[in-house]
Amino acid sequence: KQEVTQIPAALSVPEGENLVLNCSFTDSAIYNLQWFRQDPGKGLTSLLLIQSSQREQTSGRLNASLDKSSGRSTLYIAASQPGDSATYLCAVISSGTYKYIFGTGTRLKVLA
Amino acid sequence: EAGVAQSPRYKIIEKRQSVAFWCNPISGHATLYWYQQILGQGPKLLIQFQNNGVVDDSQLPKDRFSAERLKGVDSTLKIQPAKLEDSAVYLCASSIWGDRSYEKLFFGSGTQLSVL
Numbered sequence: 001k002q003e004v005t006q007i008p009a010a011l012s013v014p015e016g017e018n019l020v021l022n023c024s025f026t027d028s029a030i031y032n033l034q035w036f037r038q039d040p041g042k043g044l045t046s047l048l049l050i051q052s053s054q055r056e057q058t059s060g061r062l063n064a065s066l067d068k069s070s071g072r073s074t075l076y077i078a079a080s081q082p083g084d085s086a087t088y089l090c091a092v093i094s095s096g097t098y099k100y101i102f103g104t105g106t107r108l109k110v111l112a
Numbered sequence: 113e114a115g116v117a118q119s120p121r122y123k124i125i126e127k128r129q130s131v132a133f134w135c136n137p138i139s140g141h142a143t144l145y146w147y148q149q150i151l152g153q154g155p156k157l158l159i160q161f162q163n164n165g166v167v168d169d170s171q172l173p174k175d176r177f178s179a180e181r182l183k184g185v186d187s188t189l190k191i192q193p194a195k196l197e198d199s200a201v202y203l204c205a206s207s208i209w210g211d212r213s214y215e216k217l218f219f220g221s222g223t224q225l226s227v228l
Contacts, residue, residue: 004154034217043116043203043219044155089154093215098143099168100217102154 002027002094006103014111017080021106023073023090031093035064035075038087038105047088048075080110114138118204118220126228130192133223136185137206143167144181145217146189147203155203161187162209194227201225 003026013019023033032051036044048057048064050073056065063076073090089105117136125131137144143162147155158177160167163184172179176195181187191198201222207215 032215036217036219041222041224043118043221044205044217046216046218049216091154091217097168098162098215099157099160100145102156104152104154 002030002092002101004090004092004101004103006088006090006106008106009104010107010109012109012111013080015080015082017110018076018078019080019108021075021077021088021108023075023103025071025073025092025101027094028068028071029095030068031095033064033066033073033090033092034100035062035073036089036091038089040086044089077108080108082110082112084108084110116204116206116218116220118223120223121221122224122226124226124228125194127196128193130190131194131225132188132190133202133204133225135187135189135204135220137187137204138218140208141206141218142184142209143207144187145205145207146179146187147205149201149203149222151200158189191225194225196227199225199227 005024034049035047038044050057050066061078066073087105087107091100091102146158149155158172159169159179161181164181179189203222204220205217
């Protein structure tokens with residue numbers, strides 16, 4: 001059974017700092033991994049999708065990497081801004097299913 | 113492109129009452145998902161439809177929850193009777209249904225349910 005873990009659960013950093021969020025999954029047989037952002041009281045917005053055959057994806061100040069063999073993904077945020085404050089969740093689709101399994105998220109606060 | 117529409121945004125009910133949530137997915141998206149997100153947790157899949165057929169409802173508490181997707185478009189999720197532990201955000205999402213390697217999920221804003 002696929003399980004997804006995110007560490008840390010919460011993170012507070014000063015503005016301008018580069019930071020890394022971690023996502024681990026127990027079954028390496030996946031189709032893809034997605035990183036989402038969730039603002040308080042809102043739905044989830046897809047940030048990056050990494051296919052199982054890819055190693056990383058970049059969008060602006062965000063870079064996500066995938067190491068399928070070790071069951072890990074990282075989301076790197078460069079030059080953090082207060083507007084980056086939100087909860088970041090990762091999710092995977094396991095091979096043989098069509099179901100996304102989500103982690104519990106990392107709550108990020110960027111201090112001005 | 114219009115996003116996933118959900119209503120209502122907020123709902124407060126007393127335990128043992130019933131409640132219904134509505135979702136309209138992105139046009140052309142064959143797959144529709146209902147997730148339950150309890151405060152501090154990640155979303156948990158309740159039910160997944162492809163067109164108007166159920167793909168997965170293994171985590172849907174069928175004694176009190178029901179869902180339908182008529183004509184493969186809009187969907188309604190109902191809880192009857194509600195319990196205190198049903199307090200959560202109910203999220204609807206949709207996707208195209210294609211190659212799973214790049215299947216992207218699009219979410220609505222969710223319905224925040226409080227059961228008193």
